[in-house]
Amino acid sequence: MEVKFGKKNEPSFFLEKSKDLIAVRTRDNQPISTKLSATMPAGIASGELVLQFPDAGLEVYRVPPGQQSVNTRKTSLRGLPEVRFAGSALVDRLTGEPVIYTENIFIKFIDSLDEQSCLAILHAAGLTVKQRPAYAANAYFAAAKEGSGTLVFQTALDLLQRKEVEYCHPELLRQRKRRAIHPNQWHLKKTTVSYQAEIDASANVEAAHRLSQGEGVVIAVIDDGVDIEHPEFAVPGKIVAPADVSDPTASTDPRPKQAGDNHGTAVAGVACASGRYGASGVAPKARLMPIRLASDLGSMAEAFSFLWAANQGADVICCSWGPSDGAWFDPADPLHHQVAALPASTRLAMDYAVQQGRGGKGCVIFFAAGNGNESVDNDGYASYEKVTAVAACNEYSRRSIYSDYGHAVWCAFPSADITHPDPSIRPEPEPDGRPPRSRGIWTSDRSGGAGYNSGSIDSGDQWGNYTDDFGGTSSACPGAAGVAALILAAHPALGWQEVRNIIAQSCDKISHPGDGEGGQYDGKGHSRFYGYGRVNAENAVLIAKRLAQAEPQPAPALPVD
Missing domain, CATH: 3.40.50.200 (Peptidase S8/S53 domain)
Structure with a gap:
């Protein structure tokens, strides 16, 4: 799956389905382990918990080798009334780090587009507005139809290609x-x-x-x-x-x-x-x-x-x-x-x-x-x-x-x-x-x-x-x-x-001698280890006070008769 967090011409990164990880979300956002019992189909309750995303109500398990395949496990879990979602976890193609998607999409239209046109584009894409962030014009968090799964990735890419769209990407969660x-x-x-x-x-x-x-x-x-x-x-x-x-x-x-x-x-x-x-x-x-x-x-x-x-x-x-x-x-x-x-x-x-x-x-x-x-x-x-x-x-x-x-x-x-x-x-x-x-x-x-x-x-x-x-x-x-x-x-x-x-x-x-010659400061006084150096709070406040004193002060108010 391709994702662009930036504009159309900015770099992409790629996710792929894990071969041994499975993501599970219950309907009440409680851990799946509390829902299962010895009467459940064999193999469902086993698995190593590797990640939890409490805010999204998601858990990621690793399926032990030699047991049920990921696909078999997903099918079994989906049949349980307590389970809202069970699917393959996505991982970063380069590092293997698990990444969770939520079927939500962030989209920002160009500033000149009117609200009616924004909403029409969202509706045509099958998206429902969840939130309108106040920090940017014509920005929306929108939800795809439940069960859309990884189709949200292509939906986001397709929308980003429109001339009216400035940014568009799925809501992706990594561990903070x-x-x-x-x-x-x-x-x-x-x-x-x-x-x-x-x-x-x-x-x-x-x-x-x-x-x-x-x-x-x-x-x-x-x-x-x-x-x-x-x-x-x-x-x-x-x-x-x-x-x-x-x-x-x-x-x-x-x-x-x-x-x-x-x-x-x-x-x-x-x-x-x-x-x-x-x-x-x-x-x-x-x-x-x-x-x-x-x-x-x-x-x-x-x-x-x-x-x-x-x-x-x-x-x-x-x-x-x-x-x-x-x-x-x-x-x-x-x-x-x-x-x-x-x-x-x-x-x-x-x-x-x-x-x-x-x-x-x-x-x-x-x-x-x-x-x-x-x-x-x-x-x-x-x-x-x-x-x-x-x-x-x-x-x-x-x-x-x-x-x-x-x-x-x-x-x-x-x-x-x-x-x-x-x-x-x-x-x-x-x-x-x-x-x-x-x-x-x-x-x-x-x-x-x-x-x-x-x-x-x-x-x-x-x-x-x-x-x-x-x-x-x-x-x-x-x-x-x-x-x-x-x-x-x-x-x-x-x-x-x-x-x-x-x-x-x-x-x-x-x-420090262990950092290389002189801390490796460049001609602008910047070191890759220390930036511009260790902060000196007294020096900083003295500089600020000198600047404050140098600025022209407003004229005093005239007395009122």
Whole structure:
């Protein structure tokens, strides 16, 4: 099956039916394993669960070799009254990664086409309108007739060939990967860790707090949920326009809904924890817009999250997730070469946030570069030109071994590092064998032991409200987003691109002998490992304040007689 996430003349990617995977959806979206019993036909209940897509109510199973064929299994499952759909799973032709289609199609007509003509084309194609996204003119999510199956791919391609159509693609779901690698806030200032080791590899945030703490700025964290009752967030006025874009029944409740949804609380803490009790965010006085996104990569909800953030007043948008990474320690993993395209549906929503957010000055969007030790340029999300991609650097001012690299990396921010399983490649973060001196980044955790820390002082604090081993580019991304909030608090009139440029100008040029000569910075001061370098928050705020002072001030209002 051919798919085009871009325009007619832009590249395609291809999916094919898996020979051993089967996708199953029940009528009540409950796991198929709970519906089957010993009385069912032989072989149906067996199979390895390899993926779940709860938002779509889908599960993907691998059929064991030597048992029923995929076709036989599908036929048997389709005969069960509890089963709504059973079919072959699709996989990426290059990497074998499972991809789910929903029989929904995203389509954007040219701006000059009138609504009646748009609807007539959809009707003629047998499509029913499900949603009209507000982030783009003449855009629709439409549903094909149930049971259309893979015919939606050809329908989308046929529509895209029409002169009236600008974009058209099926709604495809991939697993959305959090980019974490699991009382030290060494990323904020020079810090003595474990009473003995001094770390001086911070983003110089504490010094910036003399000038700005993010006052009046709103950071939107799009993630798996945020514990808004956590002591660091339960501050009057801290939470702004909370949302759950994946669950219509809980549309204003952004709290985690499932066990293991710990990521968003830690991310939000790095960005803007208030610092009143046990952890300070980079921008402690910034307000937090928590947006729970539990849906899969490429979903309608994913696009809507950016629309919500822009319309509800977000200044900065933080996304510590993206496509699947290859195994950072295995250079032979085929996922390293996967090109994960950015769907037009999500790209247009990002464009809306950049063009319409902040009264036209634009939201500043940050993405984690990725933890695959691979090229970020293959990641259509983090490498999009209107996104700021953040890499991770460690306590020795060296690239964290898992951190993605490439042309799209804009900057680096301090985060955790780990040891390579093969000592001959990299025994420790330093060539001389010095081990990590900290477990990771200290940040907020789901309260009362529900999160990463179950309540052990060895993992954070004894109450389980904080964790000391958060890491990955998941932690670097909200750190840089917090610096953007410091910049905007110092100079609110800046546009999104100006904020990015200030971050680039602020950076410290770090390098390490293990990275090649001088960190491989080019003539424009850009390194494929660090972007423009490690963010220096104090430098960034000073630049913003100088620009604010240099701008002409409006004339004072005349007194009224």
